[in-house]
Amino acid sequence: MRPALLDLVGRMTDDDLPAYVHDLPGLRAHVHAIRAALPERVELLYATKANSDPRILRTLAGHVDGFEVASGGELSHVRGLTPDQPISFGGPGKTEAELTFALHAGVERLHVESEQELRLVTTVPGDGPVNVLLRVNLPVDLGQVALAMGGHPSPFGMDPAQLDRCLEVIAADPRIRLRGLHFHLASGLQAKAQLALVDKVLIWSQDWAHERGVDLAEVNVGGGMGVDYGHPHKVFDWSAFGVGLRRILARHPHLTLRIEPGRSVTAYCGWYVTQVLDIKFSRGEAFAVLRGGTHHLRTPAAKQHDQPFEVIPDDAWLRPWNRPEARDEPVTLVGQLCTPKDVLARRVMVERLRVGDRVAFAMAGAYAWNISHHAFLMHPQPTFHHVDDVVVSVQGDHARQMS
């Protein structure tokens, strides 16, 4: 944890915990480096679903080319916070009301998931134009990936054979402009594997457009840039990715490439800080019971990994009995929920962990609070804090609500 963050945590009372702490300068530097690594002809959107915290979105706004949203709720949230940012609206199961809202809100791109959805668009009144990308589920072999959205039968996008019907629908509605194709096939690919996939996708797209006489202006290859929770310092190699994209794009001189990463942008800027309430030994195995748990930070349960953490020792101990502790041994870090699934990290070696010590879980800035089941067991919600450049420590929101 950076000193500014540690300083903030040091000034929190036990009642402030658990707390989400967001490192906005860290996020700014990270997204700046991502943008700098990418060729100009690559447009960078941020996938809002990864973390829609308002201060994170405002921090990103100056560095990205727009936001990808996947619901009417995200659309209204992003539009309200950053009215001038271009928005692409994607995701399955868009309702008629959402499409109407999207078209009236002037979304820059609509990522169409099916012929049914496209036909719904044709029924929404308005003068247009409506710029669409058709989402395709390419039959590619993705190998071992963290999450596969395509490459096999899936509810996301369309089989290539289904695109022709969409072309007919588009030809019959002068408001709809086909800008290109959209793909989001997998999550968790490192730079080399991402580049190989982008290469395949672009070759396929150009061949398809050529055969159909379509003027292909852009291809969005989605997000899914790998984040390695087992090795927090092994960040996706954006430089190698940028170099590779430059090489690939040289073969597609008229194409604009779009990417819409989420996890790899915000994962590193978030910390979930909590405290050890109890240390127990069950048949010789150490368990640390923490304030909070996977109802605040579902990521390790959802992805079945150990969330990386740092111990922040707290030497104050005023109780008249011996302080329970684990020393030089593996400890399983669990939360307060009455379920064996409430595990944040399993059998991780610690030098020393005592009741009252604080634990800061790293990489909690994406798919963390916003994918968690907050209401289960009705424990208090975490407090939320943002560290910024200008103000070294920023007030948390003690109302225990997302501001």
Ligand SMILES: Cc1ncc(COP(=O)(O)O)c(C=O)c1O
């Ligand atoms: C269509 C689409 N684009 C982008 C993303 C962002 O993916 P990631 O957070 O893995 O970069 C997702 C994630 O599910 C998605 O479904």
